Amino acid sequence: EPEVTQTPSHQVTQMGQEVILRCVPISNHLYFYWYRQILGQKVEFLVSFYNNEISEKSEIFDDQFSVERPDGSNFTLKIRSTKLEDSAMYFCASRRLAGAYNEQFFGPGTRLTVL
Amino acid sequence: KQEVTQIPAALSVPEGENLVLNCSFTDSAIYNLQWFRQDPGKGLTSLLLIQSSQREQTSGRLNASLDKSSGRSTLYIAASQPGDSATYLCAVRSTNAGGTSYGKLTFGQGTILTVHP
Numbered sequence: 001e002p003e004v005t006q007t008p009s010h011q012v013t014q015m016g017q018e019v020i021l022r023c024v025p026i027s028n029h030l031y032f033y034w035y036r037q038i039l040g041q042k043v044e045f046l047v048s049f050y051n052n053e054i055s056e057k058s059e060i061f062d063d064q065f066s067v068e069r070p071d072g073s074n075f076t077l078k079i080r081s082t083k084l085e086d087s088a089m090y091f092c093a094s095r096r097l098a099g100a101y102n103e104q105f106f107g108p109g110t111r112l113t114v115l
Numbered sequence: 116k117q118e119v120t121q122i123p124a125a126l127s128v129p130e131g132e133n134l135v136l137n138c139s140f141t142d143s144a145i146y147n148l149q150w151f152r153q154d155p156g157k158g159l160t161s162l163l164l165i166q167s168s169q170r171e172q173t174s175g176r177l178n179a180s181l182d183k184s185s186g187r188s189t190l191y192i193a194a195s196q197p198g199d200s201a202t203y204l205c206a207v208r209s210t211n212a213g214g215t216s217y218g219k220l221t222f223g224q225g226t227i228l229t230v231h232p
Contacts, residue, residue, distance in 0.1 A: 031218055043159070043204065043222040055217040091158060095218055103149060104220060108158040 002026045004107035006092050012113045021077045021110045023092030031095040032075045036088040082114045117142045117209045121223035136190040136226045138205030143183050146208040146216040150179055150190050153202045195230045202227050
């Protein structure tokens with residue numbers, strides 16, 4: 001069964017460093033998302049991406065964040081200068097089509113630890 | 116702004132019991148509602164999706180209901196098993212002012228379920 005994959009599973013970085021989190025959505029999916037979950041807190045929406053552009057973003061998704069679909073398969077989240085409070089589990093999700101009957105499928109997550 | 120609340124926060128039951136998890140949301144202008152399962156340190160597994168026009172959706176031992184006007188959904192798990200132990204998350208996809216949706220999900224904080232043998 002097709003699934004969303006994410007790499008790396010765990011990333012440790014120093015405060016101020018740039019990180020790139022990678023996702024491979026399900027191959028025939030058209031809508032892509034990033035969410036994050038700080039330990040013990042709710043899963044929070046970051047950004048949605050369709051047709052090579054951001055369709056919606058949250059207040060969390062400031063100028064330090066960017067997303068890209070560099071080729072036909074990868075979808076990346078870049079954090080330019082990491083802060084301690086960026087430590088969280090980051091989930092990528094994808095959805096095939098528009099319409100209310102289409103589920104979002106989530107990847108296993110990347111645990112980001114900022115020291 | 117959509118807010119999603121789940122009760123109870125935690126539930127511990129003996130194997131074989133039928134149980135109900137509750138989810139409420141503040142804005143009834145929703146596109147659909149999705150229930151997920153999350154195992155410790157893992158990703159989210161989609162269990163059921165209910166469209167805003169539906170009242171109920173079933174998959175195996177799981178049954179989810181939706182009452183959009185009152186802002187409530189329930190997840191019913193029949194004949195619980197130890198393998199059902201996980202955190203169950205409810206997530207709502209809301210419509211925007213134009214009646215469309217880009218797919219943003221708003222999550223509840225989850226119900227931690229423990230089923231003991």
